[in-house]
Amino acid sequence: MKASQSISKPAAITTPNDTEIRIERTFDAPRDLVFRAYTDAKLLPQWMGPRKYKMKIEQMDIRPGGRWRFLHIDTDGTEYGFHGEFREIVRPERIVQTWNFEGMPGESIQTALFQENHGRTTVTSIVKFERKEHRDGMLASGMESGLNEGYDRLDELLRTMH
Amino acid sequence: MNDDRLSATFQAVADPTRRNILARLAQGEATVQELADPLPISQPAVSKHLKVLEKAGLIERRSEAQRRWCRLQARPLREVALWATTFQQYWDESFERLDALLEEEKARGHDDKAP
Numbered sequence: 001m002k003a004s005q006s007i008s009k010p011a012a013i014t015t016p017n018d019t020e021i022r023i024e025r026t027f028d029a030p031r032d033l034v035f036r037a038y039t040d041a042k043l044l045p046q047w048m049g050p051r052k053y054k055m056k057i058e059q060m061d062i063r064p065g066g067r068w069r070f071l072h073i074d075t076d077g078t079e080y081g082f083h084g085e086f087r088e089i090v091r092p093e094r095i096v097q098t099w100n101f102e103g104m105p106g107e108s109i110q111t112a113l114f115q116e117n118h119g120r121t122t123v124t125s126i127v128k129f130e131r132k133e134h135r136d137g138m139l140a141s142g143m144e145s146g147l148n149e150g151y152d153r154l155d156e157l158l159r160t161m162h
Numbered sequence: 163m164n165d166d167r168l169s170a171t172f173q174a175v176a177d178p179t180r181r182n183i184l185a186r187l188a189q190g191e192a193t194v195q196e197l198a199d200p201l202p203i204s205q206p207a208v209s210k211h212l213k214v215l216e217k218a219g220l221i222e223r224r225s226e227a228q229r230r231w232c233r234l235q236a237r238p239l240r241e242v243a244l245w246a247t248t249f250q251q252y253w254d255e256s257f258e259r260l261d262a263l264l265e266e267e268k269a270r271g272h273d274d275k276a277p
Contacts, residue, residue: 010254011257013250023253025253027257027260027264028261028264028265029267029268033268034260037260037264046263047262048259049252049255050255136172137172
């Protein structure tokens, strides 16, 4: 019951079919608040992405047809851009939006569903890619544990190239 | 990067021998022979790996004085750097931060109601 008892658990990441990734995680907070954390341009940069990247929202027009764009900025100043369009906004239940990782092929469509149960909220995100290769490209960044070591090596390698 | 190129880049760095080769080339240009020497595989096998790396745009090859040289092309690697943070790590770290933010926001909502 106490916050001190909550142990962060990993997100359940699964592949229900060839082109989708499903991410599920439960938060100890009511749905209105979780939904706000996903849609408020002041709150989103406070949690989205690894701590080492600064997140900067360039555009966030939350309505069907509205555009969004944000940057992850690495410690060395490298910027990674993401953008897309909101397709559906149903407060506080559902967000459907397109996703593009700038410079990478393949747009995906992400559907985030917010369900509340006894004051806790489960967020289920389904990320659908156009092609299996794009989905696998995203997952190749570590879903298979065997690759993790390799990516540590790649990190080291990248450090030597600065 | 086009689609094939991206797939090729991921495929290229997924293999330990090829990462080994890339790590060596990060130290500087090397001949095919120099790359093959420390590896427990034949030179034709090394050449095959080099072909994969070249196709992915990760290395550049040139011939000079009958020796074949390889050099690292860092750019595609830089482009996959963000992806090197694993998908699971990306979301787990994000969600941990969200847990903390939600606790703060809950506490704030509580305070707002206090006199």
